[in-house]
Amino acid sequence: MHTSQVRHPEHQQLHALGSSPLPYRGRFAPSPSGPLHFGSLVAALASYLDAKANHGQWLVRMEDIDTPRVVPGAADAILTTLDAYGLHWDGQVVYQSQRHDLYQDVLDSLVKEQNVYACICTRKHIKARGGYYDNHCRAKNHHFDGNALRLKQRFPIFEFHDGLQGQVHIPNDIAREDYIVKRRDGLFAYQLVVVVDDHQQEITHIVRGADLLEPTARQLSLFKQLNYTAPHFTHVPLAVATPGFKLSKQNHAPAIDNSKPLPALVAALEFLGFTLPQAHFDDVETLLKWAISHYDVTRLPNNKEIQVVQKSTERYEFTPL
Ligand SMILES: [Zn+2]
Incomplete structure (x- = not known):
């Protein structure tokens, strides 16, 4: 079939x-x-x-x-x-x-290059500080064990071209946020695995729902961080x-x-x-x-x-x- x-x-x-x-x-x-x-x-x-x-x-x-x-x-x-x-x-x-081994390999390389840090902030803390993560723990050297791991945002994406939505602008706070790549519960975060998978499967075109417009900016930044070629995005x-x-x-x-x-x-x-x-x-x-x-x-x-x-x-x- x-x-x-x-x-x-x-x-x-x-x-x-x-x-x-x-x-x-x-x-x-x-x-x-x-x-x-x-x-x-x-x-x-x-x-x-x-x-x-x-x-x-x-x-x-x-x-x-x-x-x-x-x-x-x-x-x-x-x-x-x-x-x-x-x-x-x-x-x-x-x-x-x-595919845990594949994701772990990529995470290990990010850790080795000192692009990842542990964060102890709770959702409540982040909300109290304005709702977006302000990279609070970047220089704090918290232990990795039992904590969420965040990517140091070195390639913020403020805008990108979408095949249907045209030029998409991303709010500064979202673009600059050090987002989570491994969750406190030990699971790999969506942003990490989706980029690793799209690269590994040699995906050239992504067509999906417009609720993922802002996550796309994060994914594009990770494509850059990992030196992968980003696919073309279209949000319906x-x-x-x-x-x-x-x-x-x-x-x-x-x-x-x-x-x-x-x-x-x-x-x-x-x-x-x-x-x-x-x-x-x-x-x-x-x-x-x-x-x-x-x-x-x-x-x-x-x-x-x-x-x-x-x-x-x-x-x-x-x-x-
Ligand atoms: Zn934190």
């Missing part, structure tokens, strides 16, 4: 040449904290269409590093749903939970239940239906600004083929959020915010 289980040799070859740009590789990286709902379908579909319209590969990575949030069985349920929706991925699914509108609140298990976004994928897939295309023809599509494969041939990134809506109200299994209402 999956189009490829091995790394494409032509990809390796192009990479070895050095001067050629890397072939397009996109990815969808869900957290297996529950089944896919409409919001995650939109994110998966946008990255899939962008990859396929550019004749690229589309990879799936399970972001299961935050083990307390992982729901047993959710990763398999997500893969089953992607298949049911015709969103077949290339290569093997990567699981962050199996986030599907929200109410302004500021993305569709999620918490606000009762239902799991999408594996047995009847067409209505939700049509709705996800409409969310992304497609005007579908009157003609009826018999299956998801035909519909996706049509969508790939009509995909144009410049015609996607560039709102940060679109409110979704599901009226029935077949009827969705969208309000751009």
